[in-house]
Amino acid sequence: MRADLEADQPATLLWAQIHQAAPAHEIPAEVPRPVRELLEVADGVRAGDVELWGTADVDYRRVMLGSMPELTGVSDEPADWYYLGDLAREPLLLRRDTGAVWWFPRTSGDPFYARDEFEELMPNLEYFLAGYVFGPLYLDAATDDEWWEFLDRHGLTAEDGDDEEPGE
Template identity: 75%
Template sequence: MNPDLRDLIVELRADLEADQPATLLWGQINQGAPADKISDDVPQPVRELLEVADGVRAGDFEILGTADLDYWRNLLGHMPEFSGVADEPAEWYYLGLLAREPLLLRRDTGAVWWCPQTSNDPFYVREEFEELMPNLEYFLAAYVFGPLYIDVAGDDGWWEFLDEHGLTTVDEDDEEPDE
């Protein structure tokens, strides 16, 4: 995990803790887990996140901590047929939830996958499952702790918290130049 993202998570955790209990309903970033408490089968990018934050509640996002991993790992075999996950559960890692719907990490590429919220139907009948971001770091920076949060979760307490911290606008220096 890049040092800037690591520092941001630590800073946001401190700010959330300073405002408890008011923030507990929509935001909580747990202390990191000791490396020896993280299972060997956890993908490296997730391991790095767990060492900084052993579970994150960020508005509609819930990134799983070490205490929850075994339970959710068992649900990979119950993912809808259209996703293909149940056919190859060892290729996937259950990263967390967005509005109670699965967020998975593909072990071979590190990409974060989801069931896009294209209708009011539950995810298991929408028959859509696709890559959301090419890696965990981009996903965290853009969606969980950044300006794309509002696109998938809306305007809520977490969004207001991100806005107070100047994290709701795209930094033009981060955009790729036109070719």
């Protein structure tokens, strides 16, 4: 996918980038294992409405944990969380103890800090990547955009069984 995006540059730079791997020695020790594994493949990912932060953003994002809404409890226990990235410019957090990806579901037009919901989106980073970043769940949380069209061209928008005829 990285090669296909790079082949279409500069057009794709506005809506998608899968950066080269971060050298292992540049990944801070505090980065949770699942995120470390991602950074060893891609030091940051922009995929339409999803942006997963790279090594250059670790320190800044750690500080941002202190400004999460009170209802989340994140600012009380920031060491329990990792600021993974943004989904439609709203925080995606990873619980360090479980590896689950959390978000502020869009149940209203209010900004995330004015909502009273904060919940687990996926049980781990691998499922989040497969479903929401590189798969058929993207539209459940994002917009129909160039990234969705790119996923569709690569056959990644149909859930298992969606493209089968009855009886197949």
